[in-house]
Amino acid sequence: MTPAARTTPVSLYPELDATALGAFVTALECGDVTGLAPARAAEAARMRGVAVFTRGKVTGAEGKLLDAALWRHTGAGPRPAVVMPAPWSGLGWLAYAVQATLFAARGYDVLAYSARGFAGSEGQADMAGPLDVADGRRALDHLLARAAGPVTRIGFLGTSYGSGIAQLVAAHDTRVDAVVALSTWGDLGEVLYENSTRRTAAVRALLGTAAKARLSPQTRSVLAAVLAGEDLRGTERWAEVRSPFTHIKELNRRRLPVYFAHAWHETLFPPNQTLRMFDELTGPKRLALSVGDHAGPEAPGLLGLPNRIWTDAHRWFDHHLKGEDDGIGSEGQVLAEVMWSTALEPRPTWAAMTGQVRRLYLADGGELTDAPRAGWTSTVLCGLDTPATVADTVVASGYAELAGRPRTYPLDALDRTVTAVWSAGPAAETVRLRGTPRLRVTYRAADPCSGFVAYLLDTAPDGTARLITHAPFTAPASPPDSLISADIDLHATAYDLPATHRLTLVITAEDPFYAPQNHPRSTLSLTSPEPTPSYVDIPLG
Incomplete structure (x- = not known):
């Protein structure tokens, strides 16, 4: 699916039928309820009785x-x-x-x-x-x-x-x-x-x-x-x-x-x-x-x-x-x-909404841990699309969620050359995320403008993942080859992570939902300096 197809809805209100609404308005004007559903006909009659x-x-x-x-x-x-x-x-x-x-x-x-x-x-x-x-x-x-x-x-x-x-x-x-x-x-x-x-x-x-x-x-x-x-x-x-x-x-x-x-x-x-x-x-x-x-x-x-x-x-x-x-x-x-x-x-x-906050540190080996570990580097190649995306289609993807069909992401299919992935251990019991997660991560970019998109996922034992929340980040003007500290809120959420599932953090350089921030084929080198470790704060209810 192309980025254009993902982001161009036909309407912000695809469920609204202008013809049906027009018939309802005609009934309001003249009382003719022909073709209206019984509930709409009753509403028109009720209104005409008082206004x-x-x-x-x-x-x-x-x-x-x-x-x-x-x-x-x-x-x-x-x-x-x-x-x-x-x-x-x-x-x-x-x-x-x-x-x-x-x-x-x-x-x-x-x-x-x-x-x-x-x-x-x-x-x-x-x-x-x-x-x-x-x-x-x-x-x-x-x-x-x-x-x-x-x-x-x-x-x-x-x-x-x-x-x-x-x-x-x-x-x-x-x-x-x-x-x-x-x-x-x-x-x-x-x-x-x-x-x-x-x-x-x-x-x-x-x-x-x-x-x-x-x-x-x-x-x-x-x-x-x-x-x-x-x-x-x-x-x-x-x-x-x-x-x-x-x-x-x-x-x-x-x-x-x-x-x-x-x-x-x-x-x-x-x-x-x-x-x-x-x-x-x-x-x-x-x-x-x-x-x-x-x-x-x-x-x-x-x-x-x-x-x-x-x-x-x-x-x-x-x-x-x-x-x-x-x-x-x-x-x-x-x-x-x-x-x-x-x-x-x-x-x-x-x-x-938030009772306490659990801090998970980004560590080497793709782990989210309770204690900081410095000295590692994870490199992400820029300019390539990945299966990790905010939504397939603006607005319309939400209708699938309303119907109980949230998008699933095959975590194993994420190319680790273009994504950085960290996972916590399996949850012993349901984890109630309530509030605004916060991410701090340090990275090095060769170019003066750079950025990434971070996703917090719920990963099931079979390796499929669902989006909990996300947020983008751009550093529009930084000295080339400098360390950049990103400190951002992810979108607020109320999400129940089931027992045996894992919290997973994914960082990519590109998402078709946002404008490209990086030069193609450049790299982002994610790290965790000892004085300012990289972490994600998980709000718990």
């Missing part, structure tokens, strides 16, 4: 007309409201048709709209820039102007692209009282560059799935610069204003309630940057972490199927916008789904 659905346009920033839909209660009584900026998809607001209807049936006025440059909205996609923030505020103005009765409290909800816009609007508009952000980002710069490594597969996926969108020249220029490895500082400045983390002081000043949902093996928006955002929030907050990839865990809810993430999103708004005592405020800040048991573990805080 009116209309399509229309919102006048956004610069006078651009945004495609939108409004679910409006006709009674004069007070009620809460929800605004839903659409995801990075040609479906636009249609992706929210079912969920917006469910909110309306529960007593909310709802406005869903397509972001500028997408679907039927005018303008050019600003990648959650100032124009998108202004559009979100105008969308709220539009809803308030058409509400039949007083609006009590207001929530912004989005998945993927809409989730970033929702956070940014909330940071800039004091009328917003609560946020739900699913499959979201906190630091857009880290979405594009992780540990100084260009996340080229993610960028290509964003461009590919926006093929029919109208991206602004600046957005196209920045994404092209990431692919080309140019203008890092300009990209950082561009991303900073589009990062909710930049505006966290305003969110904290108002103690805004925020609900996040994220996937452990997220390939578009790496989880650690969202966790950093979550950890810094000081108001009421909740985080759901699940098996799968971008938008996959909450996707069934967009279809109207039972889904705990959307159920909790409703409960979050019911509690913080309607004042209902539904228990969500006392259930702890974190709910983690464990790979691969799918057990749900609540925790009072993110820090409480």
Whole structure:
């Protein structure tokens, strides 16, 4: 399979059917439920009994007309409201048709709209820039102007692209009282560059799935610069204003309630940057972490199927916008789904996920040991692909994980000339990894720019391995032939390593998910100096 095939999904929402959603919307308008499943027909009828659905346009920033839909209660009584900026998809607001209807049936006025440059909205996609923030505020103005009765409290909800816009609007508009952000980002710069490594597969996926969108020249220029490895500082400045983390002081000043949902093996928006955002929030907050990839865990809810993430999103708004005592405020800040048991573990805080840390040292002979051993060298040849990869396909690989079919890696098939491998002894009992593993490794590179990708694997007695977590690293400017110390967090995880299985650390110079960091045929010489030994810290629950 070629790198291009691995990294170019057809859609970020392959399960959504525009025709079926269009039929559902027609039923909302005129009551004709022909062809709808019984559950969808009942939802349409329930909504039509309490509210009116209309399509229309919102006048956004610069006078651009945004495609939108409004679910409006006709009674004069007070009620809460929800605004839903659409995801990075040609479906636009249609992706929210079912969920917006469910909110309306529960007593909310709802406005869903397509972001500028997408679907039927005018303008050019600003990648959650100032124009998108202004559009979100105008969308709220539009809803308030058409509400039949007083609006009590207001929530912004989005998945993927809409989730970033929702956070940014909330940071800039004091009328917003609560946020739900699913499959979201906190630091857009880290979405594009992780540990100084260009996340080229993610960028290509964003461009590919926006093929029919109208991206602004600046957005196209920045994404092209990431692919080309140019203008890092300009990209950082561009991303900073589009990062909710930049505006966290305003969110904290108002103690805004925020609900996040994220996937452990997220390939578009790496989880650690969202966790950093979550950890810094000081108001009421909740985080759901699940098996799968971008938008996959909450996707069934967009279809109207039972889904705990959307159920909790409703409960979050019911509690913080309607004042209902539904228990969500006392259930702890974190709910983690464990790979691969799918057990749900609540925790009072993110820090409480980890009870202790076990340090395993990289040693000669390919061992992970409890005591440091210095003086060894393991050399990795650069420029060659290996079976060790982050994912076969951006986003789509996560659907296999959701179905209980995580990818397996034949450990014996890893060519030791292009990979360095260390394994611990067989586990005597189940090892509960909970939290953020950390890697420190020292290496020597002949070239001024170098890097690697590290994978933490679960290796079964038969030699097959599954990915627990990973992270890239790049040293963009080091003196040639110098020792480089990499000290990085691997992506956070909740993973049960079964008894008799081994923890395995693999380091390679190349992964098609990331831009090449090394010159072909050059080498990385991994080592463990006595003053600063190489190790991996394993967080245990």
